[in-house]
Amino acid sequence: MKPSITIGKSELRIDAKDKVTGKAVYPSDIYLDNMVYGYTIRSTMPHAEIKVDKIEALAYPGVIAVFTAEDVTGENHHGVLFKDHEVFCSKKVRRVGEPIAFVVADTMDTARKAAKLVKVAYNELPAVLDPREAMKENSPKVHGDSNIIYHYKLRTGDIEEAFQKCEVVVENTYESSMVDHAFLQPEAGVAYIEEDGTVTIVTATQYPHYDREEVAEALGLPHNKIKILTSAVGGAFGGREDITVQIHLALAALKLGRPVKTTYTREESFQAHSKRHPLYMKYKTGALKDGTLYAMEAEIIGDSGAHASWAINVLRKAGVHAAGPYCIPNIKIDSYAVYTNNPFTGAMRGFGAAQVPMAHEQQIDEIARRLNINPIEIRLKNCFKVGSLTATGQTLEESVPLTDTIIKAAKEIGYEFSYDSNEEVQP
């Protein structure tokens, strides 16, 4: 066999030179002839019926157009799993920051000033801001008849009987917060029409192929008339998986026949893209007298905000990982993704797996404390090894270096413990 020319060798990244010299082109670095600038008007209410009056803004010197829902040439929607975002809100806003109109003017400054002249009349509706409330039958509904987007169930063993046998049972609730990706480069993009009529959008995206479908459907054009060019991407971390600038720019370029650019401020960026799901986690964990983790029950409720985005994938993953890397023979896990009128949540580094450790690990610490067992030793006793069966029914057949990792980490931080592999819970 020939030796590998790549593995084991450190490669210089292909774009590094452009990035250290400042020559890498991010979308806001693009300037084209005859270009005009767009600014997005966004909802200031979490839940309201709206009426939009753009007459005064259209009369403002330098304004070229104000696009709203009625101007969308195809389907007024987008969304990675469900089409539950509107390109521009038509009748109702469902969260603060939802796009209502796109003001296009000869300069960005003019577009911003004219945006203040677009009158949005709000008829405020009751909003639901807590997903636990949103699950109730009488709660205000964000879309359709129910706010529950998804329910994941995991069952192994007999949870009721198992808790009876436990020496200690620890019950706690945990809440994780909403987090923004805060990638350093705020959303921006440029759209223009090529000679053959193709609508080209240059933007920093994680999903050019999805974006093309979404833009084509919203514009009512075939896929081959839409081209997405991915510029340098100034960080993303999941926050560039949903549509932000793409359709607004494409629609404006199509209607005006001119290049259109937009660059969000940091504040607009916070309003435009998804967040990390806050999770409400109710845990009940039980262990036998010798420290064997024996039963675990968890209810995890994820706040999806006003749009589903990747809610199903995120709450499924939260449920799958809820028991942590431990052998627990009796499991009952329910995780839910729920609509509210909060900012919407979606993909962010870990996709739901990052939130649950704060719950399952603190549960183990509390069990260790009550049983007077060393917290490192209880983990070594119960953690996955080669041959372990996970709560989801997978047998881990190879490469489970968790024992070594825990031992090494504990030694590095100078935490005293003793380890006897004979005391491990057998897979």
Next chain:
Amino acid sequence: MNEQIRFNLNGKDMEIQADPSMRLIDLLRDELRLTGTKEGCGEGECGACTVIIDGITANSCLVLISQIRDKKVTTIEALEQEALKKGDELHPIQQAFIDAGAVQCGFCTPGMVLSAKALLDHNSSPDENEIKRSISGNLCRCTGYKKIEKAIQIASDYMKKDGVE
């Protein structure tokens, strides 16, 4: 109202007619098309728009062009010119950032490189704390700080070898 403003940009004397309340970053990017200077927050938090003014780093989103009269402004584009004069492709700081793997999304990179330059121009052998302090006004959301610190350390060695002190 426009005013005449004289300053030195990357070694070149400039004389412009412009609104003195224009932000320096807008002059650099929108008027002069020096787009290596990035805008991340517009309020002096992130340091992506870092430039060097008379040897000291500044957030160009917080500087009005009336404040740069008769001053020397250095942007990321100057480093290449400096390297070319020596017959090199890249400035040693830029090379060090590549060699240390300190470049990820790249949006903080020009600002980081300039903060490193402002440090190394005054202090050819900074210690770890001095390096950390020099980039304390620059955020890297990819969280590559360790490699950036390493890059500045390597750059210091390169520059001493080069005699660029």
